[in-house]
Amino acid sequence: MSMIEGIRVVEFAEGVAGPLAAVRLSDLGARVIKIECAQGDWLRHASPCMPGAEYSAAFFELNRGKRSLALGPHPQGATQLVDGLLERADVFITDRSEAELKQAGIVPGDDFGNRYPRLVMIAISPWGRRGPWAARKGSELTAQAMAGYTRYLGVHGQPARRLGADVASAGTGMFAMQAALAALYRRKRDGKGQRVDVSLLNSLISMKSIHLAAQSDPDKYAGPRVGGANNPPEQGWKTADEPIFFSFGGSVGAEGRPGWVAFIKETGLSHLLDDPRCDKSGRSSTGFGAYVHALRPEYEKAFTRYPARELAERIRCHTGSASVYLRADETLAHPQTRALDIVREVDAGDGRKARIRAFPARFSRLRPALRGNAPLRGEHTAEIASELGFDSATLDRLLAEGALQSAATPETQQLPAAAR
Amino acid sequence: MDPAARGPLAGIRVMDVSIMAAGPWTGALLGMLGAEVIKVEPPAGDGTRWVMPTQRGMGTNFIAMNVNKKDIVIDMKSGEGRETAMALASTCDIFIQNFRVGVIEKLGLDYETLRNVSPRLIYCAISGFGETGPLARAGCADPIMQAFSGFARSNGAPGDEVEAFRFTGFIDLATAAVATEAILAALLEREASGEGQKVEVSMLEAALEIQSSRIAELLGAGLVPHARGSESPAIAPDRAFQSQDHEIFVTAHDDAEWRGFCAAIEQAQLAEDPRFATNRLRVANVPELYAIVAPLVRARPAIWWLRVFKRHGVPCGLAHHFEIFRHHSQVAANDMIARLDTRDWGEVSVAGVPWHFERTPCGVTPPARPGENTEEILGALTGSSNSGTAASVRG
CATH class of the missing domain: 3.30.1540.10 (formyl-coa transferase, domain 3)
Structure with a gap:
């Protein structure tokens, strides 16, 4: 048995947020049908391409195990089919605009809840359901900028930098999944579904709660949450080879922070233990004191005598925390990551295998089931229509009218050869 | 009416013995969803009370991470305190801890012990690197995991080797978001099976989850994430x-x-x-x-x-900064920032709820004062409002 056996999810969403929420529900046992509009999920056409496939590597991981129903250029003809899908669905995840939903016969509003009283609808938008920007287009990048994330990278006045990770989209995917699970739980209690709204901007601001509080009305100008945006770029501590980050925790006694003092003596920096420019006169740690950036070269003179991995190990021996700044491929190859069995193999069609990440949490009793095989656009159109009771003559008519498309319809896979 | 009481998890009770950020924000999210969350602090207090900056003496980090919670003080290192903690856990649906791996066993509050008291308990253990493997017991913190997980290697100007996000706490909050997903999944499953289970979440797995698309590009196409300024490897322009x-x-x-x-x-x-x-x-x-x-x-x-x-x-x-976006009509129209009117610390802005439930709305309430609910909660536990147990474990 799986965590949420028998839950039916309809996803009418693209990119990262909605598909991530749906694929994680799939890992827990839900069956997902992905509706794609005529243009197709933009993430299919993103770079880099999955070798041997028409879709991107990111598309594969976020859409594996789903079945695809493709709408055509005239989706108005498919409204009865879409209605049938929603009628038997438990969760509907969408990031489509009201206009696009309307075209497919979906009209959110009071009637929507009456039509599908048990349905949990997760509505994803860039900027939120209400307000002057409600209908405005958005993206990962514009959300990061708007939420003030870009100012914690780079240097003020220089070209902006983004977080390389798609944090707004993935964060929204997580909140969307929480919303779906919490609303399903509530439905167990009272039998009713409901609509839940999440947005990229809201998610980023949520995950910034510590910083909002820090900037409310602080007692003094102290701590990285106040000065962080104006500090120089954080590129780690120099060593003989790669940069590292480290910190020492625990309370600072009369003799200083025990591990820190021993570490500093071992590295030949004893003279800094009484330096008034350091936190608690050098006996706490390099910390976040006012001179932390000015003092770096002093420490680094000693640190550059050690290779990064050796220095990190020494710090850990002295009860500190440390890590080399790993590249993601090094992270995945690290014995720690392997011990957690994070990278798994699933089927990728035509007898091929592909590597993906497992569900990001582990459960003592139940195991998430990781599915493979991301769908071609419209690969399951005929199968799904048949399940909903549409006969083949009706299906052929809908395909001919451009209401639906199937993977067999030539215009479905319209990528020029050069782009594959 | 307490806005939190209307959320989808109304009726659920949570015991949160975690400190710092990743654990506490998990409790806060469950509280925002309507659960009754009881934060259990050691007599010395959660260290975030003293993390800079403070506002009227209280760490703003503590305020942000402990919204929608009651607060009690128990010395879980004492025999009596441990018994009280066990008794409280037996009244709860969810238990959250984020001690360094191995510590909770010493306190006698590990999953095996608590499941004997309460087989329906969902026990969430949050760690830095996971509970097995060579680094299982290594210390971790947000910037450490930014380094270990590759997160910092994908930031910076083109040609840069690495740039960490000068915004510590982000990986902690991503970890809380994953923990909340997992807890909710276990809660839903309990409806069918009647049984609880242990849920393990690590900062490492959460840091990789928040990098989903970049890691997928690496696993699926061999593209190693690196610094690109403000550009993306996936789309252009x-x-x-x-x-x-x-x-x-x-x-x-x-x-x-x-x-x-x-x-x-x-x-x-x-x-x-x-x-x-x-x-x-x-x-x-x-x-x-x-x-x-x-x-x-x-x-x-x-x-x-x-x-x-x-x-x-x-x-x-x-690109905006706090002073601008806090007043942006879009942010205001969707309640993305909550202004808490606290009794002791003045007005504090924290994040509004990340999800907007149409039928069972959620809200944000200020944290309790440390130890504020000790008598109320422990009194109810022993059946008298002013029991000796409550008095002896107060901080």
């Missing part, structure tokens, strides 16, 4: 351009937005240029593309570009 005054951030995900982009910069012929005919071609030819676009954007001010990109259905925006 997608970056910040310097206009006559401000930088403007603009994205085109698909053909429709690409055509809108070309129209907005008054270069309709670019949409027909075979070098840029598909997204993958634009990504492959990105230097040529940006060499054409950058001087055009530089010639006019940001306000022009905001108007014209919007008119053509192209995502665009400016």
Whole structure:
């Protein structure tokens, strides 16, 4: 048995947020049908391409195990089919605009809840359901900028930098999944579904709660949450080879922070233990004191005598925390990551295998089931229509009218050869 | 009416013995969802009470991470305190701890012990590197995991080796978001099976989850994430351009937005240029593309570009900071920031709820004072409002 056996999810969403929420529900046992509009999920056409496939590597991981129903250029003809899908669905995840939903016969509003009283609808938008920007287009990048994330990278006045990770989209995917699970739980209690709204901007601001509080009305100008945006770029501590980050925790006694003092003596920096420019006169740690950036070269003179991995190990021996700044491929190859069995193999069609990440949490009793095989656009159109009771003559008519498309319809896979 | 009491988890009770950020925000999210969350602090207090900056003496970090909770003090290191903790756990649906691996066993509050008392308990253990493996017992913190997980290697100016996010706490909060997903899944499953279970969440797995698309590109196509300034490896155009005054951030995900982009910069012929005919071609030819676009954007001010990109259905925006976006009508209209009127610490802005439930709305309430609910909670536990147990374990 799986965590949420028998839950039916309809996803009418693209990119990262909605598909991530749906694929994680799939890992827990839900069956997902992905509706794609005529243009197709933009993430299919993103770079880099999955070798041997028409879709991107990111598309594969976020859409594996789903079945695809493709709408055509005239989706108005498919409204009865879409209605049938929603009628038997438990969760509907969408990031489509009201206009696009309307075209497919979906009209959110009071009637929507009456039509599908048990349905949990997760509505994803860039900027939120209400307000002057409600209908405005958005993206990962514009959300990061708007939420003030870009100012914690780079240097003020220089070209902006983004977080390389798609944090707004993935964060929204997580909140969307929480919303779906919490609303399903509530439905167990009272039998009713409901609509839940999440947005990229809201998610980023949520995950910034510590910083909002820090900037409310602080007692003094102290701590990285106040000065962080104006500090120089954080590129780690120099060593003989790669940069590292480290910190020492625990309370600072009369003799200083025990591990820190021993570490500093071992590295030949004893003279800094009484330096008034350091936190608690050098006996706490390099910390976040006012001179932390000015003092770096002093420490680094000693640190550059050690290779990064050796220095990190020494710090850990002295009860500190440390890590080399790993590249993601090094992270995945690290014995720690392997011990957690994070990278798994699933089927990728035509007898091929592909590597993906497992569900990001582990459960003592139940195991998430990781599915493979991301769908071609419209690969399951005929199968799904048949399940909903549409006969083949009706299906052929809908395909001919451009209401639906199937993977067999030539215009479905319209990528020029050069782009594959 | 307490707004939190109306959320989808109304009726659920949570015992949260975690400290710092990743554990406490998990409890806070469950509290925002309507659960009754009891934060259990050691007599010395959660260390975030003293993390800078403070507001009227209280660590703002503590305030942000402990909204929607009651607060009691128990010395779990004492025999009596441990018994009280066990008794409280037996009244709860969910238990959250984020001690360094191995510590909770010493306190006698590990899963095996608690499940004997309460088989329906969902026990959430949050760690840095996971509970097995060579680094299981190594110390961890947000910037450490930024380094270990590859997160910092994908930031920086082109050519940079690494740049950490000077915004510590982000990986902690991502970990809390994953923990909440997992707890909710276990809660839903309990409805069918009647049994609880242990849920393990690590900062490492959460840091990889928040990098989903970049890690997928690595696993599926061998592309190692690296610093690209404001650009993306997946789509083009997608970056910040310097206009006559401000930088403007603009994205085109698909053909429709690409055509809108070309129209907005008054270069309709670019949409027909075979070098840029598909997204993958634009990504492959990105230097040529940006060499054409950058001087055009530089010639006019940001306000022009905001108007014209919007008119053509192209995502665009400016970079804001707190003082600006806190007053933005879009942020206000969707309650993205909650202004808490606290009794002791003045008005504090924290995040509003991340999800908006239409039928069972959620809300944000200020944290309790440390130890504020000790008598109420422990009194109810022993059946008398002022028991000896409650008095002896108060901080």
